[in-house]
Amino acid sequence: xxxxxxxxxxxxxxxxxxxxxxxxxxxxxxxxxxxxxxxxxxxxxxxxxxxxxxxxxxxxxxxxxxxxxxxxxxxxxxxxxxxxxxxxxxxxxxxxxxxxxxxxxxxxxxxxxxxxxxxxxxxxxxxxxxxxxxxxxxxxxxxxxxxxxxxxxxxxxxxxxxxxxxxxxxxxxxxxxxxxxxxxxxxxxxxxxxxxxxxxxxxxxxxxxxxxxxxxxxxxxxxxx
Numbered sequence: 227x228x229x230x231x232x233x234x235x236x237x238x239x240x241x242x243x244x245x246x247x248x249x250x251x252x253x254x255x256x257x258x259x260x261x262x263x264x265x266x267x268x269x270x271x272x273x274x275x276x277x278x279x280x281x282x283x284x285x286x287x288x289x290x291x292x293x294x295x296x297x298x299x300x301x302x303x304x305x306x307x308x309x310x311x312x313x314x315x316x317x318x319x320x321x322x323x324x325x326x327x328x329x330x331x332x333x334x335x336x337x338x339x340x341x342x343x344x345x346x347x348x349x350x351x352x353x354x355x356x357x358x359x360x361x362x363x364x365x366x367x368x369x370x371x372x373x374x375x376x377x378x379x380x381x382x383x384x385x386x387x388x389x390x391x392x393x394x395x396x397x398x399x400x401x402x403x404x405x406x407x408x409x410x411x412x413x414x415x416x417x418x419x420x421x422x423x424x425x426x427x428x429x430x431x432x433x434x435x436x437x438x439x440x441x442x443x444x445x446x447x448x449x450x451x
Contacts, residue, residue: 227304231257231284232259233281234261234282235263235264241396243343243399244282245294246433247427248298249301252301252310254305278292286304302389310387322375323383326383329368340355340358348406350406362405366411366417370412382420387427401421
């Protein structure tokens with residue numbers, strides 16, 4: 227099946243990163259449809275592909291799947307016999323990965339608002355409002371629990387890379403940008419090591435190269451204007 231993935235700007239579109247990373251990591255081929263979310267007609271462009279008017283959206287033949295977690299579930303079902311699988315094979319690890327992915331999908335609004343994804347930036351924050359700090363502490367605890375329970379098979383949340391890691395990759399980016407030291411939020415080194423494991427992925431380097439290219443082109447266009 228031929229796939230096309232509609233995504234936004236790589237420097238800031240955290241939701242776009244999730245299925246993009248999962249598909250790249252799983253070796254699922256696709257073409258990108260890139261939408262500049264800063265363009266005045268961005269929503270009109272997206273609506274040509276997705277009924278929600280938001281990115282990402284996966285175009286799979288006649289189907290449109292327009293939510294990050296739904297895209298991951300669709301791909302996991304469609305490619306359930308592929309290797310590597312998007313969800314863990316073991317039921318306990320799979321249930322845990324789905325729980326933390328769903329919590330990421332619906333939660334952590336304070337962190338999202340206070341620390342928007344700025345993939346190539348480095349802007350450490352010395353203090354956080356308490357609602358944001360609470361989000362960070364909870365994420366650190368999630369990562370520690372996942373690694374303790376299911377992490378023996380590799381450096382990721384449930385050992386090998388899974389859809390759960392795709393869901394949390396934008397958070398790793400936020401931490402790298404704003405919170406390079408996670409110790410004040412309860413980290414015993416586990417969370418920092420996880421961030422490093424995510425950024426050791428060649429696919430993350432590929433995404434970062436795209437983000438840098440986009441930001442440089444935008445800066446050049448602004449300067450020319």
